[in-house]
Each structure stands twice: as structure tokens, then as C-alpha cells.
Amino acid sequence: MKTPFVSYRVTDLDRSLGFYTALGYAELGRVETGGGTRLVILKFPGEPAASLELVHRPGDGPVDVGSGFDHLAIQVDTLAATLETLTEAGLVPEPLQYPGGPQGPKTSWLTDPDGYRIELVEWPPGHPDGITAADFA
Numbered sequence: 254m255k256t257p258f259v260s261y262r263v264t265d266l267d268r269s270l271g272f273y274t275a276l277g278y279a280e281l282g283r284v285e286t287g288g289g290t291r292l293v294i295l296k297f298p299g300e301p302a303a304s305l306e307l308v309h310r311p312g313d314g315p316v317d318v319g320s321g322f323d324h325l326a327i328q329v330d331t332l333a334a335t336l337e338t339l340t341e342a343g344l345v346p347e348p349l350q351y352p353g354g355p356q357g358p359k360t361s362w363l364t365d366p367d368g369y370r371i372e373l374v375e376w377p378p379g380h381p382d383g384i385t386a387a388d389f390a
Contacts, residue, residue, distance in 0.1 A: 290311075
């Protein structure tokens with residue numbers, strides 16, 4: 254098994270698309286399912302397949318993120334350069350953090366238009382992509 258993508262319901266599809274394309278996602282395709290519901294499938298350039306789906310159901314009213322979903326993590330190559338690019342695009346990333354100390358990963362946080370939190374992560378040199386069992390050894 255594997256997780257093909259994460260799906261978020263959004264309040265304003267155009268505003269959310271503006272945010273996620275400024276973050277670096279590219280639109281892969283759209284599906285209209287009736288009743289005004291639209292799905293927009295996104296991926297980062299270089300990814301082989303979709304990684305995020307935005308679901309817009311205007312009849313359901315505004316999104317209430319609530320307390321059940323915590324955040325989406327996105328790996329970046331160079332966090333400082335990514336933060337500069339995002340700031341130039343009008344997004345507001347939080348300051349750089351070192352949650353594992355100066356030799357650990359670098360992180361920063363963003364919040365999308367509906368209140369979903371996004372953690373940007375730069376792994377230290379030599380660390381494999383993502384979190385593995387080695388991180389808990």
C-alpha cells in the first residue's frame with residue numbers, strides 16, 4: 254500500500270490555488286463532480302504523480318479546520334532560498350527554526366488561506382529523504 258495524495262477541502266478555490274501555486278505546486282488536472290463541486294489535482298514539478306488534491310464544495314460553506322488535522326510536511330532542498338522565494342511571492346513563512354538542534358533539520362511554517370498548517374523541512378546533509386526508521390534508532 255501507499256498514500257497517493259492528501260486531499261483538503263477549501264473555501265475559495267481560486268484563493269487556495271493562488272497560495273499553492275505560489276508555494277510551487279503545478280496543476281495536473283481538474284474534475285467536476287456535480288453540484289458545483291470541483292477537484293483540482295496538484296503536484297510539484299519533478300514529482301512523478303499527484304501529491305495534493307483541493308476539493309471545493311461551495312454548498313458546504315466555509316472550511317473549519319478544527320483540531321483533528323495537524324499539518325502537511327513538505328521537503329525542500331534549501332530552506333533559506335525557499336523562504337525568500339515564498340516571501341517574494343507574497344506568502345508569509347514563519348522564521349527559520351532548528352527543532353533538532355543546529356545539526357538537525359531546518360523548518361519553517363506557513364498557513365494556507367483556510368488555516369491548514371504546512372511545515373517546510375530541509376534535512377541535514379547526508380540525511381535520506383523523509384523520516385525513516387534510522388531517525389528512531
